[in-house]
Amino acid sequence: xxxxxxxxxxxxxxxxxxxxxxxxxxxxxxxxxxxxxxxxxxxxxxxxxxxxxxxxxxxxxxxxxxxxxxxxxxxxxxxxxxxxxxxxxxxxxxxxxxxxxxxxxxxxxxxxxxxxxxxxxxxxxxxxxxxxxxxxxxxxxxxxxxxxxxxxxxxxxxxxxxxxxxxxxxxxxxxxxxxxxxxxxxxxxxxxxxxxxxxxxxxxxxxxxxxxxxxxxxxxxxxxxxxxxxxxxxxxxxxxxxxxxxxxxxxxxxxxxxxxxxxxxxxxxxxxxxxxxxxxxxxxxxxxxxxxxxxxxxxxxxxxxxxxxxxxxxxxxxxxxxxxxxxxxxxxxxxxxxxxxxxxxxxxxxxxxxxxxxxxxxxxxxxxxxxxxxxxxxxxxxxxxxxxxxxxxxxxxxxxxxxxxxxxxxxxxxxxxx
Numbered sequence: 001x002x003x004x005x006x007x008x009x010x011x012x013x014x015x016x017x018x019x020x021x022x023x024x025x026x027x028x029x030x031x032x033x034x035x036x037x038x039x040x041x042x043x044x045x046x047x048x049x050x051x052x053x054x055x056x057x058x059x060x061x062x063x064x065x066x067x068x069x070x071x072x073x074x075x076x077x078x079x080x081x082x083x084x085x086x087x088x089x090x091x092x093x094x095x096x097x098x099x100x101x102x103x104x105x106x107x108x109x110x111x112x113x114x115x116x117x118x119x120x121x122x123x124x125x126x127x128x129x130x131x132x133x134x135x136x137x138x139x140x141x142x143x144x145x146x147x148x149x150x151x152x153x154x155x156x157x158x159x160x161x162x163x164x165x166x167x168x169x170x171x172x173x174x175x176x177x178x179x180x181x182x183x184x185x186x187x188x189x190x191x192x193x194x195x196x197x198x199x200x201x202x203x204x205x206x207x208x209x210x211x212x213x214x215x216x217x218x219x220x221x222x223x224x225x226x227x228x229x230x231x232x233x234x235x236x237x238x239x240x241x242x243x244x245x246x247x248x249x250x251x252x253x254x255x256x257x258x259x260x261x262x263x264x265x266x267x268x269x270x271x272x273x274x275x276x277x278x279x280x281x282x283x284x285x286x287x288x289x290x291x292x293x294x295x296x297x298x299x300x301x302x303x304x305x306x307x308x309x310x311x312x313x314x315x316x317x318x319x320x321x322x323x324x325x326x327x328x329x330x331x332x333x334x335x336x337x338x339x340x341x342x343x344x345x346x347x348x349x350x351x352x353x354x355x356x357x358x359x360x361x362x363x364x365x366x367x368x369x370x371x372x373x374x375x376x377x378x379x380x381x382x383x384x385x386x387x388x389x390x391x392x393x394x395x396x397x398x399x400x401x402x403x404x405x406x407x408x409x410x411x412x413x414x415x416x417x418x
Contacts, residue, residue, distance in 0.1 A: 007292040009402055010325055010360055013301055016287055017326075018333060020303040026189045026258055026334050033177045036169045038230055039187040040335040045163035047180055050153030054091075055110040059148045062101040062123055062137060063114035066145040077138035079126055086111060101137055110149060117148035156180070166338035168230070188335035190232040193327070194253030194260040195219050198239045198246055198274070199314060202264070217316040217388050218263040222323050229328040230335060246277045250309075254281050258334055259307055261327060264314030274311040278302040281309060292402065293360045296322035308334075316388040321362050321397065324418060343417040345396065347378035353398075354406040364394030365415055378415055394418065 008016070028042035057063065064080060072078035080101040086092045086108040096102060096113035104110070104117060118139055126136035156162055162180065163173060169187075177185065197219045205215045216238055223233035234257055239249045246262070253260050260281075262274050279285035282305030291299050295318035300311030308330055312319040332339070347367060355361045365378040378398055383390030396415035400407055407413060 007290045007297070008288055010291055010293050013288045013291055013299075014326060014329065017301040017303065017308065020284065020287060021306075021308055021330075021333065024258075024306055024308065024334060025336050026191045028186050029189050030184055030186055033174060033183050033185045036177075036185050036187060037171065037174055039169055039185075039190075040230065040337045041163050041165055041167045041169065042186045042188050042336075043165050044161050045177065045182060045185070047156045047158055047160050047162050048182070049180070050158045051156040051179055052150055052154070053152060055152055056150045057086075057104045057106055057108050057110065057117045057148060058150050059117055059119045060105050061117045061119045061148065062139070063096065063104045063108075063110050063117055064101045064139070064143065065096060065098065065113060066116040066143050066147065068099060068101075069116075069118060069139050069142040072139045072142045074140050077126075077140050078142075079136050079138060082135035082137050101139075115145045115149070116143040118143050119148065164338065166336050168337055168340070188337075190230060191259060191331050191334040192234050192257040193226045193231045193331065194234045194236055194257035195222055195226070196236045196239055196246070196249050196253060196260070196262045197264065198241065198262060199264045200241045202238050202314075204238065218312070218314065218319045221316060221320050221388070222261060222263070222312075222327065225320065225323045225327060226331065229331040230337075231331040241273065243273045243276060246273055247280055250277045250281060254304065254307060254309070257307075259330060260309045261312060261323075262309070263312045263319050275300055278304065278309045278311060281305070282307075291322075291360075292358060293322075293362065294356075295362065296325075299326070301326065315384075315386040317364070317383070317386065317391050320388075320391055321364075324397065324416075325362075345376060345415045345417060346412055347376035347415050348373075349398075349407055349409055349411045349413050350377050350379045352406065352409050353380060353400060355400040355404060357405050358402050360402045361400040363398045363400070364391050365396055365398045366393060367395040367415065376415075378413055 069078050080099055083100045083102055084094050085103040088108055091109055092111035096111050102111055122141040124138050126138045197216045201213050202216050203213050219235050226233040236249055236253045239246050275286050275289055286302045288301040291297055296313055298313050299322050302309040312322055364381045366381055368377045370377050381390045381394055396417045398413055398415050
């Protein structure tokens with residue numbers, strides 16, 4: 001087993017950890033597309049037909065032949081004969097010929113012969129048409145061919161890949177698939193992440209704590225993080241500070257889950273049993289025992305017979321911050337998700353922040369809009385790592401890189417939103 005607290009930078013530790021998980025992937029399943037928000041596509045999806053599959057109007061107005069409107073102006077309108085109205089949800093039963101137009105609404109199908117649409121506000125009924133006993137419309141603006149028209153396949157061509165494998169579905173992807181009639185989708189199964197809390201002082205949240213006892217925060221905070229990242233949280237309860245008890249609970253969770261997270265028991269004290277329990281689950285065992293970061297220095301990363309196991313500190317802020325840094329990326333990796341940019345915001349730091357050279361610091365910050373200056377102000381929230389509401393009050397996390405000895409008030413900083 002590696003010597004305890006041979007510290008690695010978080011990025012270096014994550015890379016080492018993931019290098020032992022190169023082939024670790026969860027399986028796939030079929031689900032209803034209507035329930036696919038936040039799921040990750042397990043295969044490429046192609047359009048079965050063009051979208052739209054008929055030429056549509058993009059505005060309310062009149063379908064025309066563009067050449068019949070050339071030269072039209074307020075002083076010299078073009079006059080076209082109105083031959084009908086395009087019914088919504090149906091193909092028009094007529095075609096347009098020279099000098100004709102048809103009333104059409106947004107989304108309506110262009111009649112045969114039409115190649116453009118003039119917006120309603122650039123038209124008016126022709127007064128002379130009433131006297132002549134026929135319906136005519138004055139056109140005060142010309143249009144070019146294709147203007148205000150959505151052509152066949154303009155959104156998607158038939159056979160085009162509309163969803164790449166590894167894409168996490170957002171509302172737009174769900175809507176797009178429905179527009180193509182793709183009502184079932186092959187997606188990565190949600191990784192099952194086992195969660196174990198350890199410590200003689202930890203009790204379930206529904207119990208009243210006695211002196212020296214604390215309610216279990218980490219299992220529920222990390223469950224929420226797992227679900228938000230796309231996984232399925234599997235809580236295995238609270239385990240006492242006993243090597244045998246933790247080993248039995250860990251083995252059960254390892255057998256039933258795709259990855260395992262254990263909180264507490266990862267300090268340098270003699271009561272440290274988490275690393276030993278992880279090592280007992282299989283080779284290679286513990287890969288990283290200690291990060292050059294704050295919070296979360298005593299974090300453990302391991303791989304046991306192809307499955308990831310992570311030991312997080314018991315302090316809630318440390319556990320949750322490192323959950324963002326390691327558990328969430330692990331879930332994305334298990335689903336073979338294509339990386340996307342993290343939501344970040346540029347803000348001005350409100351106060352000086354000191355750091356230790358060589359160590360990566362993550363500070364919870366509150367963001368405040370300074371309207372007079374037109375920018376966001378990042379205000380660090382100071383508190384110890386066992387105070388969960390310091391993180392609950394935060395809008396994001398501010399990173400101080402290891403090559404810095406701190407940040408100065410007024411500096412522009414990048415805040416990772418949480």
